Amino acid sequence: MAYNTDAEPLRSFSELVGYFEAGCKPRERWRIGAEHEKFVFHTDTLRRPQYAGPDGIQAMLKGLMRFGWDGVYENDTLIALTRKGASVSLEPGGQFELSGAPLLTIHDICEETGQHLEEVKAVASEIGLGFLGVGFSPLWTREETPIMPKGRYNIMRAYMPKVGGLGLDMMLRTCTVQANLDYESEADMVLKFRTSLALQPIATALFANSPFTEGKPNGFLSARANVWTDTDADRTGMLDFVFEDGFGFERYARYALDVPMYFVHRDIPENGGYIDASGQDFKAYMKGELPAMPGQYPTMDDWADHLTTLFPEVRLKKYLEMRGADAGPWSRLCALPALWAGLLYDQPSLEAAWELVKGWTSDDHNALRGMAAKTGLKGEIAGRPVKEWAVDVLNIAKQGLKNRNYLSGGLVDETGYLGELFEIAESGVTPAERLLDKYHGPWQGDLRHLYEEEAY
Template identity: 80%
Template sequence: MGRVVKISEPIQSFSQLTEYFASGEKPSERWRIGAEHEKFVFHLSDLRRPEYAGPDGIEALLKGLMRFGWSGVYEGEHLIALERDGASVSLEPGGQFELSGAPLSTIHEICSETGQHLEEVKAVASELRLGFLGVGFSPLWTRAETPVMPKGRYNIMRAYMPKVGTLGLDMMLRTSTIQANLDFSSEDDMVLKFRTSLALQPIATALFANSPFTEGKLNGFLSARANVWTDTDADRTGMLGFVFDDGFGYEKYAQYALDVPMYFVKRKGALNGGYIDASGQSFRDFMDGKLPALPGERPTIDDWADHLTTLFPEVRLKKYLEMRGADGGPWSRICALPALWAGLLYDQVALEAAWDLVKGWRIEDHDTLRGMAAKTGLKGEIAGRPVKDWAFDTLKIAREGLKRRQRLSGGLVDETGYLSELFEIAESGITPAERLIEKYHGIWAGDLRKLYTEEAY
């Protein structure tokens, strides 16, 4: 694994960057699954997104949760997150409320953790007259009507985003997602999992598509969240075609990351909550002690870890792999996403079958499917077959993988049931977004306020 580098020690060589990834390697018996989900918070009185401060704001919601044993994380005087037993609750730029779950062994545990979190936040929110909505894009409010949370890195990102894309501020303020994090045992295992999950990420986007509304109207997409990522910042987003090249591994990803422009450097005592603006500057220059924001200073491994969090491809490598392709949704789909990826990636037979399914796709197919998933969901064709059929085959592989995993609940039930809703979506070819559109044209009669009652947690 190479030399262990102290957090405060300046990086001496490129190899330490790749050793950071390798330090995440674990034998299969130690593999865990992390589930993350965001949700929009709204005032029950007028459906508006709450400000940070005030008696019924996001800060009050965070403070209220501390009665359940959560510890506060502060940036200056602002409470910005909570921590408990390996999990965290944090606020995204527009006040989206996120649970980053603890690394757990089974989907049963993840669903239980999610349920406990939702019960806790609903208990506090009911006192504050707040509600929660699980969709992929804020359905009513403009950027200008969306409050901004007081976090130093968000100030830097908000100033930089309009320089590199037209939809970056929408990404920050008006999107909501479900994610899953999974381990790898070796570099070769990471490569196979990265390639397979990256190719199939648009399939997940289609299955979870759930954001057809913007500012009270249809927006022309089934996943407006996914579309936002196509014009946020080309330097740090996308399908990463090089992942499918011969020789891909830790080194190639590190080289890619070095060339992604920076956002910030964190230093205690700095203004703006400890964040120094390095937006657009080069981590390569930082390695050489030539970063304009900190001339003469070289980065630490902590700086490298921070920089890696500012990359936003459809699958992201840190000390584990992050699946980033799904819209926010109800509790059932929060459980379904990690079930999908655990079924595909945590059983070797399933992993190889999933790779066999997609290994013939061309790079152009990956990009085409990404756009198609956002626009038309499971409709259309890729590589000569309907997208719906690719999705159904993917789910069958995942189901068999979960069967072989044999992770049983207390009632001796395996994890395959968490895929049931996804099978219904794939079999029908109708995404969650299309179901919402049917209601919009039908029983809602164009009134999106109904979304906040029928689809809220």
């Protein structure tokens, strides 16, 4: 088997750390990347579509190309689209993901999101498909869920059951909304990482929107969040070490090195170029001793790929990824990046947010994570109702967005994008609980109404 040998091999730990250091950007270059996933369904049967066929996922991708998207192929299989710094990609069960371009304001993000949704609806309406924004697939079993033809997913599907009970659900039956934000320096990264990691369960509660599994209530408000508690302990969780003295780029790199690998990608035809290295050790790879590729050494692209296989509640790459929220309607797709930009991109607000949570313990962090998935904004943490913490967080974020003072064409700032979140926090009623009220009330236990009322 032949491997790519053009790239320089990685030999030193300092090179791994340097990957994160290269992400440091001056404040004037900070941008926000917004991502969201959504379930695709046949409007007549509500079933999730296969990849192939005239009304399948491939047809959706091809249909979008008329809007100027370029195809991305794995061998001859169309697996993604790109356009002006943004991409459309597929999760393992055919969940449709928009990874937006890095943009300056929430106004820009909402415009980009709106354009994307109009485009996908235009194509979907022609082939009998629809889109639903919730955190967990509400009707279909794992066995009824289609599998997308991507090489890395074949490896992950085989490995997941070895390390957790719900990893396949994570791959096939969840949808999230995410925001990616920059950092200026290592110290700035540390403060943002600690603050956002502590507050990630608050976002989980505010966006909780996955109370149904296989047609009935599942006992959680965010089944998506619960899935991550039994996916793979090596690569998920609240990362207690982030709050310890001395945390920085080097400590995160050591954590990443200790996480078992999934794969190595090379320019070969088999399995889309993905070589199974599941459970193997990146440290051995750096010594030329990886069983999957004996005598070969990793490149920086291999390190970047490996970092994408870590799934903590906040993930560090050359930016920070906020990973704690369920997918939802268009309004909340804009609210999530607004929340994090308000908290992390205004220095007084960032310091205020850290001051709010810096006294929380590891037990508090982990208790709040479990509480958010199960009971949302109910309960107490560190002696106060979760609901009150959420209102405080939103007030800090609102002030941060005021201070940013980015105005739309109508001279409106970004604070309006938090409006729905304030309604949720002040009432203490999550989106999931509102869906449950409908399920037990006017829907009379028939989740077909979910697809009618909550579709994009």
